[in-house]
């Protein structure tokens with residue numbers, strides 16, 4: 001059993017839907033899970049010694065949604081190095097935009113710079129190909145959750 005914090009960045013709710021389905025799957029696997037819709041740094045700090053799952057869409061031109069942008073900036077400015085962190089990353093986007101899944105990619109790049117350990121590959125979900133993002137994310141979450149200790 002692991003503790004997992006799910007950190008959500010969304011504009012229209014697709015990423016939140018993915019996060020809520022992930023919460024159900026991981027809970028059914030026996031993990032202790034909490035979803036943060038407007039995450040702040042204090043929430044993040046707790047999960048540095050557990051697992052963080054970032055689920056974010058992209059807005060603007062490769063930008064982070066307002067719900068998760070403050071967390072990103074606080075991690076960048078105040079955390080620095082976090083090699084103890086284990087995380088997963090689900091990025092929602094649309095490949096008709098220039099910066100496909102730009103927000104999720106920025107988040108992953110930041111955590112990699114800070115020495116964090118990613119569990120599994122980044123999952124990118126393309127809204128132009130997949131009308132139901134949870135159909136793609138659910139199997140990914142199932143196997144991601146099975147890797148947690």
Ligand SMILES: Cc1cc2nc3c(=O)[nH]c(=O)nc-3n(C[C@H](O)[C@H](O)[C@H](O)COP(=O)(O)O)c2cc1C
Nearest residue numbers: 010011012013014015057058060062093094100101
């Ligand atoms: C105004 C606007 C800007 C967007 N910009 C991007 C972008 O730069 N890159 C990308 O991959 N997707 C972009 N998207 C697509 C969204 O990330 C995608 O539709 C996603 O599924 C929305 O999820 P959400 O409901 O959680 O916000 C944009 C969508 C809108 C409406």
